[in-house]
Amino acid sequence: MTVGTVLLVILAIAIYFGLTERVLDRMRLSDRAALAFVAAMLLGGLIDIPIAARPVEVSINVGGGLVPLVLVGYLLYSADTGAERIRAIVAAVVAAGAVYGLAKLLPAEPGRLLFDPTYLFAGAAGLVAYLFGRSRRAAFIAGLLSIILADVIQLTELIMGGIPGRTDIGGAGIFDSVILSGVLAVAFAEILGETRERLQGGHKPRSASQESTHRSERGDGDE
Amino acid sequence: MSKRVLIIPLAWLCVFLLVCPVMAANEADEDLEGFFTLLGEDGEEIFWTGLQLGVGDQVITADNKRYQVTAVNGYQAETRFVEEVHLMSEPEEAALAVAENQAAVYPVTLLDRPVGVYCTHSDESYVPTEGGASVRAGGGILHVAESFARGLKRAGVEAIFDNTLHAPHDTAAYDRSRRTAENLMQRQLGALFDIHRDTGPEEKYEAEVGGRKVAQVAIVIGRENPAMEANLEFARRLKAVADRLYPGLVRGILIARGRYNQDLTPRAVLLEVGTHNIDRASAERGAMLLAEAVPETLKSISGSAEADRGSWSAVGWIVLLSVLGLGGYLLLSTGGIKEAGAKLRRMFGREMASFFGPLEWTQKRFRRSREESPRRPDRDDED
Structure with a gap:
């Protein structure tokens, strides 16, 4: 049993017992919908859809690429405000740039890095996605989308440079950094957000009008 | 909508777009000069590698002595002797010797499965043969991996060689090759081999086996x-x-x-076949000879208690760390042990009641926890 499988089972159990209910509520997802997405990612991880054969072989994995894209589409559609949608997309582009930049700047051998590349990219994408996305929903969208965008940048690099290769978007299914970065982005939003709130002395009550303005600016009810 | 909400991320985006081309120009290439020598307690050379070493890394030498790196000064690593390693227990060695003649001694389920072979650094090449250490369109390492797969087939093991290119040779190469490895894993593999070559002087990596020059092989295991x-x-x-x-x-x-x-399967290893300064033919011979050892290894590992123990202890650690993480999150999000306990009681009461039917104790606990801590109205509506 691999790490990814164990983590997915634990995540499914956490969802089933409602441990993630607050996070899911804020992403406009029911427990059942979340479990359905987890199952679709797990099963879809076995299916690759070819997109192009030349000049670079391109394919997308259903569980690691297509299902996250559908989820991103749904979350963008259900976002409260246009500002939140734009913020999520901008955060995704910035996080993709960060991932691509790290891949170029850091040494090629994992022995020279503090973390394994998969964790490093997912962690960097998740952190940048949270910092720019601000809300849990925007962070999750940006986390998922950033690794896919980084794949598109790498694909462009291969085509422009005439380098033969293959781009398999989300090809490792549930073990891919696409899903990991989405989950980490929400984890950062949840843990850092909660810690910041506690350090600030807890939630400060607002007047009804202030609350309404704040919620509409943030695009969700994170507080 | 606040302008600041958009301006700050857009400013950062501009910075990244400006910096990215500079980053691309400084693309991380393989360090061909850096070559680490591991020194024993008396200063004798015990191992060589082009891989970056750090304190805590370990090596099991050719004569089965285990050392741990205690300090790294430049390209020299100091080590301390840890133990003499017995690669297999005596009964297992004896059983394996018998198994050579009687295949039924060990369950051979793993031997019935195919073995996957791929190259993360598909550009790696052998200078004397290819004229350079890196060929982005496919280096000599692909030929060596193919020879390894051919050796496996000759030894009676079904081999699947995936020659996907993972160029460029950058930090993301392992992330890209993970997708290749995962695709191979879907074939229910007996084992998975990632074939590389090392960097260093030729004389440190060559041996004579059966009267012919071959490239020596190092096996690399990831600590993370x-x-x-x-x-x-x-x-x-x-x-x-x-x-x-x-x-x-x-x-x-x-x-x-x-x-x-290597987290994808407990039977995944990385092989460094020779060095960039050795000729490719020697590396291909070394890979083919090692392939002959794979069937017996798969026989010996089938049903091995040690291997199973390693896998299950990893699962145990992951579960323990996840429970601790979720517990910490619960404490953080609820504000205290009492509230976290109440939330857990409420969750288990509610879910178990729906799962096992209306058990009296779950209903009582559920009612009590609701009185202690009323649930949010939106969640009540869903039930």
Whole structure:
């Protein structure tokens, strides 16, 4: 049993017992919908859809690429405000740039890095996605989308440079950094957000009008 | 809508777009000059590698002595002797010797499965043959991996060689090759091999086996894999069998920082076949000889208690860390132990009641917890 499988089972159990209910509520997802997405990612991880054969072989994995894209589409559609949608997309582009930049700047051998590349990219994408996305929903969208965008940048690099290769978007299914970065982005939003709130002395009550303005600016009810 | 909400991320985006081309120009290439020498307690040379070493890394040398790196000064690593390693227990060695003649002694389920072969650094090449250390369109390492797969087939093992290119040779190469490895894993593999070549002087990596010059092979195991012990057990057995078949072929097992996609299966290892300064034909011969050791290794590992223990201890650690993480999150989000306990009681009461039916104790607990801490109205509506 691999790490990814164990983590997915634990995540499914956490969802089933409602441990993630607050996070899911804020992403406009029911427990059942979340479990359905987890199952679709797990099963879809076995299916690759070819997109192009030349000049670079391109394919997308259903569980690691297509299902996250559908989820991103749904979350963008259900976002409260246009500002939140734009913020999520901008955060995704910035996080993709960060991932691509790290891949170029850091040494090629994992022995020279503090973390394994998969964790490093997912962690960097998740952190940048949270910092720019601000809300849990925007962070999750940006986390998922950033690794896919980084794949598109790498694909462009291969085509422009005439380098033969293959781009398999989300090809490792549930073990891919696409899903990991989405989950980490929400984890950062949840843990850092909660810690910041506690350090600030807890939630400060607002007047009804202030609350309404704040919620509409943030695009969700994170507080 | 606040302008600041958009301006700050857009400003950062502009910075990234400006910096990215500079980053691309400084693309991380393979360090061909950096070559680490591991020194024993008396200053004697015990191992060589082009991989970056750090304190805590370990090596099992060709003569089965285990050392741990205690300090790294430039390209020299000081070590301390840890223990003499017995690659396989005596009863297992004896059983394996019998199994050569009687295949039924060990369950051979793993031997019935195919073995996957791929190259993360598909550009790696052998300078004397290819004229350069890196060929982005496919380096000599692909030929060496193909020879390894051919050796497996000749030894009676079904081999699947995936020659996907993972160029460029950058930090993301392992992330890209993970997708290749995962695709291979869907074939229910008996084992998975990632074929590389090392960097260093030719004389440190060559041996004479059966009167012919061959490139020596180093087995690399990643320390960041939670199930590392299981992979190490597989590596030890592979070395044990190879030592018996072709002494001197395997120059050691390096346990280094990294994961190398080895978390995908407890029977995944990375092989460094020779160095960039050796001719490719020697490397191909070395790979083919090592392939002959794979069937016996798979026989010996089938049903092995040590390998199973390694895998299950990793699962145990992951579960423990996840429970601790979720517990910490629960404490953080609820504000205290009492509130977290109440929330847990409420969750288990509610879910178990719906799962097992209206049990009296779950209903009582559920009612009590609702009185203690009323649930949010939106969740009540869903039930």
